[in-house]
Amino acid sequence: MSSKIEELVQSLNPKQQGYVNLELPDPTNGEYLLTVFRLVPGGEMNMLQAAAEIAAESSTGTNFRVNTETKFSKVMNALVYQMDLERELVWIAYPWRLFDRGGNVQNILTYIVGNVLGMKEISALKLLDVWFPPSMLEQYDGPGFTVDDMRSYLGVYDRPILGTIVKPKMGLTSAEYAEVCYDFWAGGGDFVKNDEPQANQDFCPYDKMVKHVKEAMDKAVKETGKKKVHSFNVSAPDFDTMIERCEMIRNAGFEPGSYAFLIDGITAGWMAVQTIRRRYPDVFLHFHRAAHGAFTRPENPIGFSVLVLSKFARLAGASGIHTGTAGVGKMKGTPEEDVVAAHGIQYLSSHGHFFDQSWAKIMETDKDAIELVNEDIAHHVILEKDSWRGMKKCCPIVSGGLNPVRLKPFIDVMGNVDFITTMGSGVHAHPEGTRSGAKALIQACDAYLQGIDIKDYAKNHRELEQAIEFFPEK
Template sequence: MNSIDDLVQSLNSKQQAYVNLNLEDPENGEYLLGVFHLIPGGKMNILQAASEVAAESSTGTNFKVNTETAFSRTMNALVYKLDLDKNLVWIAYPWRLFDRGGNVQNILTYIVGNILGMKEISALKLLDVWFPPAMLEQYDGPSYTLDYMRQYLGVYDRPILGTIVKPKMGLTSAEYAEVCYDFWTGGGDFVKNDEPQANQDFCPYEKMVMHVKEAMDKAVRETGQKKVHSFNVSAADFDIMIQRCEMIRNAGFEPGSYAFLIDGITAGWMAVQTLRRRYPDVFIHYHRAGHGGFTRPENPIGFSVLVLSKFARLAGASGIHTGTAGVGKMKGTPEEDVVAAHGILYFKSKGHFFEQIWTKIMESDKDAVNIVNEDMSRHIILEDDSWRGVKKCCPIVSGGLNPVRLKPFIDVMGNVDFITTMGSGVHSHPEGTKAGAKALVQACDAYLKGIDIEEYAKDHNELAQSLEYFSKAKEGV
């Protein structure tokens, strides 16, 4: 293997302009920092390939051009660190490169845009990013948070218990609302559209909204408990998306009882940020359908779950799906999913490589230190001092969970600050959705009381049936 000095000597004059392995204090506030796993393609060594990535993702092109200026060169991204044993590359991006309108799409166009298609690389994955306080000032961050949803529901010290209506497609508007009603009257808090829900001929969107409102009103009257529904407003164009939002707002829902779900990968970051800016009083629910094409560990090109989740928080999503850490059916591990969940939930958290503090003021300021301490104590933060930092983004957990798996996931997650949206884990209950919701509530009660779930099930029939059903399902019976 070549030494660092040999690698530096191998650079041509163009590549040299994008490398500074002696960069003084990269965390001085001037740079967005990123760490990539990089394996070069063709005949280039890792530093040559990294310099080409830095060039392509900032000011450069494949050849040095005569139109450069002294100022334009100050906008060069810089490779500032290497780990040759692990094929890791650190790159510093002057954040003044990016659209000063707080445009997340613009950042990602730079740092995971054209570079993912470069022939100079055979593997390139952005594993972690770090945002300086001066950059955070330019971006929205969440407005309506998990704390506000907790206040609306009156639910504290446990997860928000939710479901995804199943089957994901094929129910009429009335049938869909019936499933919502059954879940809510069984004790559940939160129902969401599945990600493909739209304006199908068998389930007209406007009727679905109207019937959900009727079902919610009836469930609230009967249970005395507030409920929330998350509507997928992803659409073919901007105007239809906004029409759907306005349809929901004008349907008579109580503020706080609805969320706007957006398929952030397929609809795009502009859709996410449009919703955040148009509707700061609504929970913006980022569904990440399609993320696996970028984030799966075996995919050598793309970005990590942590990176996706951090940018969702930066953009202003109130919550984003972060995976079940291997407890459910989706691909994932605690090292990936829990790190991502903590990275968007806490004011200060350790990522794969960077410790991010979401402060807009000096990290050493006593008020910033106090916010970190308050957050660690699970107190509400940034309630009347939002200028001091970026608010939390809620992990949303779905994909193969059921009442039996609730406690195992909480143990892995290390806290109860998330929304769980169980689909078949609720609707496959032998006695139906309402009983499935009761089983979920009972499983949560068992956790809160510190009672073993099998012991608790002896006096709770719905939970006992759920345990028996999923035990047989696991055994393939």
């Protein structure tokens, strides 16, 4: 321990001492959920004092030591166990027995990024990474219906699942909305999603939208001979309405696999996410992250990272979550943030900003676990017949300013094709409309798969040629 840190330890009051153990024997022994925060104190406290107060407020304590503590309650204290003064980082271990044993993600986040983000003792507090022990993974749902299941339904295996968001995002009638869906599917696209504000607006009644989308899908499937998928936003003002919308979709005659349930996970809440996961484990659960920027933008000193949000989405059971375009599209984000988050939720074992996370539920050293990791790296489907061995993957969903011209640049940054892309204006702004926009997207993907530069491929593909002329490369 350095003399500077020793000096900080000596500055702790008796209450704060109960939330610090810089010699914690083995934080990865399975007893703790581990976190790394960037912390800048906001008052008169030094860094370790502020970290101790954060550990207290986010676990068992308050601003003063209370006389109602018990020997057992002290065992539930969160513990500051490591510091990096130069980088303004603190590591805090949370006994995971603190958390609701019903596998409740909302409960965890209430602790670790709840009241602490409003404490006056801090001027910066950003949760950068989190680590779940295997003993804890057992208590949580993880994804049920995965992107591998969607690929099997669509018959699409060697490329991204190519999708769109209907634009304009609001203002189309239910029939007009369905027409856009049909045009995209007829042009060769796989996947259409409601945009995040879609609900039961008077100009686009929900029941009629569902009915017309079903009719449009049937027509497109018949004409193209290819399966299609639509993601419906079932976020609602109350539990009953949310379930009513889910049941309306299930009873509309869609084939199993041809529809997904979209939840605005941050604004609707984690309870809505986990309710859908538990009630409909056979449906792709699409986590839209509207409002995430309030927490995740790198310049925001308060909140949590994209990686943390994405990891909790996988823990909660989301089949897919939007992870950003890594600077290729219009949204704020970098490869360091967005690609790390994407890889962190799609692989059985992944490198985070600070932690190496294994999503295996069996011993990492077990030969079957090692084989699963190797199969996963080779992009083979895993955990189909041995789901007890690990938590299934969560799919990165990529949207925000992408277009056919930017498809290959994003794939190059991403490092794989195991994602769903949902281009909005990148399809619908095509000079000849949505159907040609879908064709241009398919052609851009075909060029990538064949290893041909899109400008060369466009010489014999008019829709792609028009897209290249219309959309900027950057």
